[in-house]
Amino acid sequence: MITGELKNKVDKLWEMFWTGGLTNPLDVIEQITYLMFIRDLDKTDDTRQKESVMLGSTYVSMFRGKEHLKWSALRDKPAETMYQTMQGEVFSFIKKLNGKSGTYAKYMADAIFKVPTPQLLEKIVTALDELYDLIDKQPDKKDARGDLYEYMLSKLSTAGTNGQFRTPRHIIRMMVELLNLQPDDLICDPACGTSGFLVAAGEYLKEHFFDEIFYNKANKTHYDSAMFTGYDMDRTMLRIGAMNMMTHGVTNPNIVYKDSLSDQNTDTGKYTKILTNPPFKGSLDYDIVSTDLIKVTKTKKTELLFLALFLRMLKSGGRCASIVPDGVLFGSSAAHKAIRKEIVENHRLEAVISMPSGVFKPYAGVSTAVLVFTKTGAGGTDKVWFYDMQSDGYSLDDKRTPLEQSDIPDVIKRFHALDMEESRARTEQSFLVPKAEIVGNGYDLSINKYKQSAYVEEKYPHPLEIMADINELEKQITTGLAELEDMLHG
Numbered sequence: 001m002i003t004g005e006l007k008n009k010v011d012k013l014w015e016m017f018w019t020g021g022l023t024n025p026l027d028v029i030e031q032i033t034y035l036m037f038i039r040d041l042d043k044t045d046d047t048r049q050k051e052s053v054m055l056g057s058t059y060v061s062m063f064r065g066k067e068h069l070k071w072s073a074l075r076d077k078p079a080e081t082m083y084q085t086m087q088g089e090v091f092s093f094i095k096k097l098n099g100k101s102g103t104y105a106k107y108m109a110d111a112i113f114k115v116p117t118p119q120l121l122e123k124i125v126t127a128l129d130e131l132y133d134l135i136d137k138q139p140d141k142k143d144a145r146g147d148l149y150e151y152m153l154s155k156l157s158t159a160g161t162n163g164q165f166r167t168p169r170h171i172i173r174m175m176v177e178l179l180n181l182q183p184d185d186l187i188c189d190p191a192c193g194t195s196g197f198l199v200a201a202g203e204y205l206k207e208h209f210f211d212e213i214f215y216n217k218a219n220k221t222h223y224d225s226a227m228f229t230g231y232d233m234d235r236t237m238l239r240i241g242a243m244n245m246m247t248h249g250v251t252n253p254n255i256v257y258k259d260s261l262s263d264q265n266t267d268t269g270k271y272t273k274i275l276t277n278p279p280f281k282g283s284l285d286y287d288i289v290s291t292d293l294i295k296v297t298k299t300k301k302t303e304l305l306f307l308a309l310f311l312r313m314l315k316s317g318g319r320c321a322s323i324v325p326d327g328v329l330f331g332s333s334a335a336h337k338a339i340r341k342e343i344v345e346n347h348r349l350e351a352v353i354s355m356p357s358g359v360f361k362p363y364a365g366v367s368t369a370v371l372v373f374t375k376t377g378a379g380g381t382d383k384v385w386f387y388d389m390q391s392d393g394y395s396l397d398d399k400r401t402p403l404e405q406s407d408i409p410d411v412i413k414r415f416h417a418l419d420m421e422e423s424r425a426r427t428e429q430s431f432l433v434p435k436a437e438i439v440g441n442g443y444d445l446s447i448n449k450y451k452q453s454a455y456v457e458e459k460y461p462h463p464l465e466i467m468a469d470i471n472e473l474e475k476q477i478t479t480g481l482a483e484l485e486d487m488l489h490g
Contacts, residue, residue: 006134010151013127020120026236029152031114033240035128038090040247042071055215062097069093075125082125083118097246108239166193167277167323170393170408171359171370172200175321177412178351178372179273183209183219185227188271190260190278190309192230195241197275199248202228206249228253229271231260261305263290267313274314277323278306280366296342299335303328307339307371311347314375319350326354326367329445340443344435348380349373353387353411354447358396369447372415383432385418386447387411390429426452 017028045062052059063070069090074082095108115121135148176197181187181204189197205213205223213219228250232238238255245253258265260278279302289305296308303325310320328336329352343349351372357365374380393406407429414421414430424431433450441449461469 003138006131006138006148007151009127009131009134010148013124013131014152016120016123016127020123021116022114027114030111030236030239032124032128032152033243034091034094034111034113035124037243037247038086038094039071039128039132040243041094044247044249045070051214066093075129079118079122083115083121086115086121087113108242110235111239167196168359168392168394169196169200170406171323171355172196172275173204174408174411175275175323175370176200176204178370178415179275179319179321180416181205181208181273183212183216184222185272186229186270186315187227187273187275188229188231188267188313189276190231190265190274190306190313191276192232192241192255193234193237195228195230195244195253195255197277198228198230198241198250198253199244201273201275202245202248202250224251226254230255231258231265233257233259260309261289261293261302265290265309269313269315271313272315272318274310274318274320274322276306276310276320278302280325297335297339299333301335304335304339307343311342311375316375316377319372319374321370321372323368324371326369326446328371329369330449332442337443340445343371343373344381344384344438344443346379347373347376348382349384349445351385351387351415352445352447353389355389356392356396358394358400359392361396361398361400369445371445381435381438383434384438384445385415385421385430385432386450387414387430388447388451426450 013032014028017023017031022028022031041062048059049061061067066089067073069085074085074090077085091111091113095111097108115124131148181201183205187198187201189195192198202223213223228245230238230241230253232241232255235257238257242253242255245255289300290309292312293305293308296311297304299305307322307324307328310322314320328339331337349371351370353370353372355368355370357367359368360366387407389407389411391403391405391407393403393408395401395403410429418432421430421432431450437450438445
């Protein structure tokens with residue numbers, strides 16, 4: 001979680017914009033994002049140059065011939081010069097990154113520099129440098145940067161609109177760990193927002209397959225371009241998402257403006273992994289929903305339509321980890337039962353991880369679960385693993401204070417050793433449920449349907465013993481009062 005000192009610096013930065021005349025929260029977050037991106041480009045370029053030396057390869061700086069546009073060069077310029085360069089050259093430069101057809105050119109095309117004065121820009125540049133210096137001092141710089149970004153995004157008044165709640169980074173990381181990503185994967189988030197899942201997937205692959213990816217030209221090309229795909233309908237989020245990916249070392253991800261549920265999304269049997277937290281609430285008109293999704297589950301509810309979409313988009317053998325609202329697990333409508341039956345009968349449902357309702361606070365108190373399944377087209381569900389997560393490592397109130405205890409490491413450990421789960425009783429935190437039992441319960445996937453409570457016999461003293469204790473206490477009180485009265489009189 002973001003520290004108080006970091007939070008204060010962000011608040012002061014935000015205040016600079018407001019007092020400087022930029023009062024729209026969306027404009028503020030956009031401008032901060034652009035400037036963070038420009039600063040990160042400088043560091044990214046230096047890092048790649050160092051990596052090329054290590055790998056014995058050739059790297060041509062993205063700033064070749066334009067070194068004066070680097071953040072390190074700009075920040076030492078007089079305010080007026082810095083402002084003119086930023087307005088006249090830097091923004092034009094970032095719009096053309098990776099060529100006119102590149103991801104960033106596509107979504108930076110309408111990016112506008114809105115900082116009103118040179119003096120304000122100078123203050124902001126100084127404040128950002130101080131912010132980054134503080135981040136560098138944190139024990140985990142990556143998490144600090146992510147938390148910082150999440151805190152800035154939380155200032156948007158649109159937080160939580162239409163069920164679009166930002167997924168906590170530790171939950172994203174857990175889901176990534178569950179899917180066992182590989183260097184040749186094709187990974188998609190059909191509701192990517194700021195690309196949190198895709199960034200986490202990229203970081204996981206770096207940690208586990210660095211040599212296989214970065215010492216192999218074909219794998220590195222795949223990592224930089226085809227591996228990651230994200231769709232969203234918010235152009236601002238797409239810009240932020242694209243910049244987020246690039247600063248994490250993915251040069252040209254496929255971040256696309258697209259309504260995933262409409263006919264414009266024709267992806268079929270394309271991806272090996274899907275990681276996502278799609279919008280939960282709201283309903284759509286049938287005429288704008290892809291007809292093949294309606295065939296699977298006739299509904300207007302987005303949370304059900306997205307599950308049908310994942311099945312269509314995955315390759316055979318492809319796997320999905322998706323957050324769903326609890327209603328998906330036990331809803332009694334024909335559409336709810338249809339999509340659950342489809343996953344259980346025609347594919348392979350692997351896990352249902354029930355999460356505490358406070359995971360998405362302070363944005364929402366909605367109860368959610370993580371579904372993990374594999375597309376087979378030929379069934380395969382045998383036993384489904386259920387886990388009752390009690391703690392995600394943070395308090396479940398609006399403050400979300402870090403705690404020592406977290407179930408997440410246990411979730412990951414147990415999921416990757418399901419053979420050891422066979423002997424667990426239904427009273428434990430995790431257990432396996434046979435498919436036949438799930439079918440017999442109308443494909444109900446709520447953990448409370450299968451979990452059993454462990455009753456511990458409590459023994460209490462006989463009432464006469466309790467009365468004797470009370471009488472003894474009364475005697476002691478009476479004696480004490482008498483002694484006190486004697487002291488007062490004497």
